[in-house]
Amino acid sequence: IPSHTQFKEYYKNNCFQKDGKPFQYVSGSIHYSRIPHYYWKDRLLKMYMAGLNAVQIYVPWNFHEEKRGVYNFSGDRDLENFLDLANQTGLLVILRPGPYICAEWEMGGLPAWLLQKPNIVLRSADTDYLEAVNTWMAVLLPKMRRWLYTNGGNIISVQVENEYGSYYTCDYNYMRHLRTLFQFFLGDDTVLFTTDGNTDREMTCGTLEGMYATIDFGTDVNISQAFSRQRRFEPRGPLVNSEFYTGWLDHWGDQHAQVDTQKVSRMLGEMLSMGASVNMYMFEGGTNFGYWNGADHDNRFRSVVTSYDYNAPLSEAGDPTEKLLAIRDTISKFRDIPVGPMPPATPKMAYGFVTLTMVWAYYSILYYQDPALFTAYFTTRTQHTLLPGPSLIYSILYYQDPALFTYYGFMLYRTKLPRDLPEDTPLISPLNGVHDRAYVSVCGVGASGLLERDTTLVMNLTGKQGDQVDVLVENMGRVNFGSKINDFKGLLSNLILGKDVLTDWQIYPLDIDGAIASGWPQSGQRRSLPDPVRGPSDGPVFYQGTLTTNGLAWDTFLRLNEWTKGQVWINGVNLGRYWPKRGPQQTLYIPGPLLSPTQPNNITVLELERAPPHTRVLFMDRPQLNSTSGKTSQTTDRQT
Template sequence: MAAFEIGEQDFLLDGEPLQILSGALHYFRVHPDLWADRIRKARLMGLNTIETYVAWNAHAPERGVFDLTGNLDLGRFLDLVAAEGLHAIVRPGPYICAEWDNGGLPAWLMATPGVGVRTAEPQYLEAIAGYYDEILAVVAPRQVTRGGPVLMVQVENEYGAYGDDADYLRALVTMMRERGIEVPLTTCDQANDEMLGRGGLPELHKTATFGSRSPERLETLRRHQPTGPLMCMEYWDGWFDSWGEQHHTTDAAEAAADLDLLLSQGASANLYMFHGGTNLGFTNGANDKGTYLPITTSYDYDAPLAEDGSPTAKYEAFRAVIARHAPVPGEHPAPRASAPVLDVALERRVALADALPLLVEPKPFTHLPTADEIGQWSGFTLYRTDVESDDALLSVDEVRDRAVVLLDGEPVGTLSRTEGLTTTSLPPRAGVLDVVVEDQGRVNYGPRIGEAKGLIGAARTATRPLERWEVGGLRLATLDPDLLTMLHVAEPQDVAPVAGPAFCQGLFTSVPGADHFLRLDGWSKGLVWVNGTLLGRYWAAGPTRTVYVPGPLVRVDNEIVVLELHGARTGTASFVAGPDLGHTER
């Protein structure tokens, strides 16, 4: 048992000053078999604390469901932090941003009529209470006051950038205290006067978020936190990537020098990120500040520890800085070893149109429902209707976020929210029109949090409105066994070009337990599974050129399945020696 307090000048652990040297590591972005490795490397860099968000929607994918298993086993993660001799900070939101789908808020909650968003609205608070019942039951027994690693718990997240409802924040504080959280509670906001003024409570300790000009930012924080230790709860040491943009990097020496200034003032810091990890499956978020930009599958973040857990130049630069302020172990983590290099022929293909009966049971509608209306919270949604030979085109009010348009299974067009494409021409023939809409990630920051996905508003052709539809969500989180059977018995096509949209399957033998880096040069856009696990999205738009395959997923004999939405010039996929996160200049 220990006592952790916020003193007049310092954080105090059993009465002794503690400068918190923390690193952000999101358990839900890392394979659980790799947690211990990442935590150990944090200690070897000189950190004494691990911080993590909690992604509510990952734990609660549907109303009434709560999952604490596998890579969602927060209790196991915190126990591994403790086993490494480190402290922990937990930030359970309910809103987390984190470039995560919907900022961590469950889409099923946002679809509730009349529900509030980040405010003291009764339905919203009731749902949070249920969430806290589950997650704080994991955190409470692991507080430092009960022999565990947890020093602090954060209330909400950068709330000053969104709202100013003090009653809402106080309701969260009450719920946390009622559920056994007795360690100090904090808030964090971006280091400007307006956000720090709006986002906290007088009774809670304020921290700030920033990534440069540390002395100036700390001075701003001190105006709002007159006493007590100063802390940068997110020291932005890198940045996230969006599809179609460049790979963001920051200079290691400059970032280290600024961190040195921060620590030299006696402030505590949490590196955001220490290790970014991966947006597996459909978990990436998006930003929309006039243009909708979904986040890449890789969440490498140009962090000190790369997406695959390898130390970087920034790791060594930060380690040297930390050594000037605190003891650092003498051991260094090993550098990245070359991953297995091999080509895989994806010889067996099944057209998406032929697979649809296995993946979806569409239901009839006399209007155009959103994906949320049918309970499809992520992934792909099928919209089906009949068209006539003189319809000429399909036009929709809005698409969220991208769609492939098929006529009798033949691709005839694309709709795109980012590109503003809401109309496509149709061939002059009657047939069955399928619009396969991809939710590319729910907005994670700003006023568009909680918006519905799918086709929004109305649809029409050149001659008439389209009002009769069949709509259903595609089951793609796991691969349907009957689809796999179709792939296994399909006639091999060697490495012929791929005409999409189609599922493509191949087998490969490799080193079990070794990290792999999948490269799909010449492919366009889609999803990839290895041994049944949906790794996420790939896209020729870049910047990311490789998909990280965690070693624990790899066996001696392996299967890869790709859903290519458009086409590929070759049916070959390649595993390469290391990652390629793309160009760094625009």
């Protein structure tokens, strides 16, 4: 290997060696999947000017292979373009290709189609799982080989799996298989490593000979004790903190997490003075656009918010913060900082209020997808009742017609009342089978109530025999961490109404994103729709409006004050979920390049519960990510 393309662990001096010389990396995590590609160069330049010499990135498998066998590496998914931009900027890359990544990302980056085999054991030597992993890595890793530092590129090291020691399987045969797979595609000279949390159990189950063992921890631990733990598993070689937490994530209902800037900069300095290589997680978090947010399930299901700001040195919108400046000052004591000013924040604009108009009820999407849906052309019926477990969706719906399958967003279940219910009658999810949140209505009028996973398992209904009952089920993001990542969605078990088990369900996957991307609901108004299609102000209802920017296309933040919960699209692009009633996040980030400076910008809102009397939204020039007072201290009972 030419001397100018060497990178390896140098055990004699307990450091990395690059091109024959000792090397210490100062890195920051950035997720290309959470940042629109037109801002990649801006973010990378700011990281470089902060004094970093490397970036660390995940590759979310499901972001590139949403449907099995269909691969997407274009636009916001153009991984090689991102690597090239990092290389042009002067940044090395620490690659974390999974197959599992966690990252507060939907199902930890694993594709939902893996669950078509309901008994699959994820992150193990299960043959069905390994077959899928082998196929994916045979696509991904050959693309990465040319970018390895030993081949003249900028990837200096590659992580195998991710924090495997925190998973219950502890399957060494699985890790051996991955090690062999990575070596086969990347070569024996590639520095492979593992990352695990700061406990003996995690380091024991997550490490394996032939892959360099690193550790991760935040500002709430003793540095010497943490690195002593790494030393027990790697007696020689560089000290490495692969995830030094500059902030933390938010769940809906949390206070906005904050980690003290002075603690971050002080501990970073202590680690660098020890000669350790450090990656800061996150350096910029970005945004969980669309349905890409993950969730946790410890005592109950908790969905991650749309913003992945993470209280990081670069904000969700990529703006430099005081934390970034403090980190740059710390780094400058150990290595030369690039000469020149820090690139400024991107310009922001407060475009003001826009009034939205109620246009269609949620079920009108069925007619847009195919008018025959109103005559049950795509109807799927069970035998008599909902089948237990995930077999309802995965066996009946998928195997009847794969085209009907949907992995994200919303599914509509429809049946009829079996008898007259003149008084409130409980509708119960006795086995906690609503995953994750169900909006229930009778005769398509308003919202009779909701059922929510782990928290709201009963509501009341009234109506007449034969009345249509709609249950609109929202997937709030699959669990991304822990033993419950086999996270099936939809109705997974029977609903009981009084003394009756509801039967004869019709099931409709709703391709809302596809319809909106093709111009609905604006184009839908030109159709002749049957009555009643226009919906009430309560319940799942679509609203629309337009924003005129008068020649500007600057970043902005959308606030839906007094709206309850739902989803927003701008010019057909899904910005993500809003839930101001629960918080803490109050605004959705809109990158300027999504907006047209000359044409009206289409705004579509699906309000799932209740819109305010004045259906206005506000475009602001700054974010509001914390609706509650006080601060939440970082906790590191789990990693990312």
